Amino acid sequence: MKKILVVGSNGQLGNCIRKIAPDFEPHYEFIFTDSQSLDITDEDQINDFFYDQKPDFCINASAYTAVDLAEKEKEKEKAFAVNTNGVGNIAKACADYKTVFIHVSTDYVFDGETNLDYSEDDFTNPIGVYGESKLKGEELALENSPKTIILRTSWLYSEFNKNFVKTMLNLFSQKDELGIVADQFGQPTNANDLAEAIMGIIENPNKTFGVFHFSNYPETTWFEFAKKIAEFSKSSVKLNALTTEQYPTPAKRPKRSTMCLDKIEKIYKIEPKHWENSLEDCVNILSN
Ligand SMILES: NC(=O)c1ccc[n+]([C@@H]2O[C@H](COP(=O)([O-])OP(=O)(O)OC[C@H]3O[C@@H](n4cnc5c(N)ncnc54)[C@H](OP(=O)(O)O)[C@@H]3O)[C@@H](O)[C@H]2O)c1
Numbered sequence: 001m002k003k004i005l006v007v008g009s010n011g012q013l014g015n016c017i018r019k020i021a022p023d024f025e026p027h028y029e030f031i032f033t034d035s036q037s038l039d040i041t042d043e044d045q046i047n048d049f050f051y052d053q054k055p056d057f058c059i060n061a062s063a064y065t066a067v068d069l070a071e072k073e074k075e076k077e078k079a080f081a082v083n084t085n086g087v088g089n090i091a092k093a094c095a096d097y098k099t100v101f102i103h104v105s106t107d108y109v110f111d112g113e114t115n116l117d118y119s120e121d122d123f124t125n126p127i128g129v130y131g132e133s134k135l136k137g138e139e140l141a142l143e144n145s146p147k148t149i150i151l152r153t154s155w156l157y158s159e160f161n162k163n164f165v166k167t168m169l170n171l172f173s174q175k176d177e178l179g180i181v182a183d184q185f186g187q188p189t190n191a192n193d194l195a196e197a198i199m200g201i202i203e204n205p206n207k208t209f210g211v212f213h214f215s216n217y218p219e220t221t222w223f224e225f226a227k228k229i230a231e232f233s234k235s236s237v238k239l240n241a242l243t244t245e246q247y248p249t250p251a252k253r254p255k256r257s258t259m260c261l262d263k264i265e266k267i268y269k270i271e272p273k274h275w276e277n278s279l280e281d282c283v284n285i286l287s288n
Helices: 012-024 043-053 073-096 129-144 164-172 191-203 222-232 262-268 275-287
Strands: 002-007 028-032 057-060 100-106 148-153 177-181 210-213 238-242
Touching (some): 002 012, 012 191, 043 073, 073 100, 073 129, 100 129, 148 191, 164 177, 164 275, 177 222, 191 275, 210 262, 222 238
Parallel strands (some): 002 057, 057 100, 100 148, 177 238
16 A cells, blocks of 8 residues: 655645545555644654655645745745745655655746746746745755656635635625736636646656646636636626736736646646636535
């Protein structure tokens, strides 16, 4: 039986993996840890845990994901502790125990200043602290662990934790009218689809390591995303399109961080789903 360690499993992705884990047992044994039981910033704790458990796979579902808060000087340190040094700690332990390391990163490693879809080899240039800390984490993962698979994803949501879909549903129940940014483009991704993609990679006997992009498709804007959430939840809220300038945030966001999904489809035969179908599934879960 192969052992899969899922660290940071109380987040969106962790909960989605927990949801499908029974489909893969008893062929795989899952070990779910959270920030209390296994703090990835504590190198000794990570080493002791790997020594005891010797997992075959480690999925890093943990991250510091507060994009705006990360811009504050005091928080910056936390973002780098988790998204950079914590990832380095896991990668080193994975190398010691020949564990396959599946790490999750973000489209925010790109600056968003292109009209072409980003491929895995494209030039990275994060424009915020969160993206910078995630990019440095990618580098440490690849440098320290030869069996690393990095999945960059974008605009993640699910029925769990905090995310754009849940925020919108909450606001729709309180407001008659809302302004939503309509000039930033990206690919919403249901974390349940990401969890399935990760298990698809684990199940594939031919592992190709390196960086992959995974999201739902095609691209859209936050405004169109919100409109579909309203439609699927049968909300009568009035949505108004805003420019980025009309909705300033502490962290700058890429204008267009759309990623090309061909590599994961070609190598791992993982077909991305249309974002509207995946969104409808999530809104249905949240509305019932
Ligand atoms: N959310 C998005 O829109 C988005 C977009 C692109 C990429 N991603 C990436 O996708 C991945 C999954 O994101 P998500 O949205 O599922 O994250 P999430 O819901 O914010 O969950 C992150 C989890 O990490 C845990 N964590 C934080 N510090 C930790 C530490 N030192 N040790 C162990 N666990 C720790 C948190 O635990 P506590 O709650 O106890 O702190 C939390 O349960 C991340 O790599 C993220 O960067 C996310």
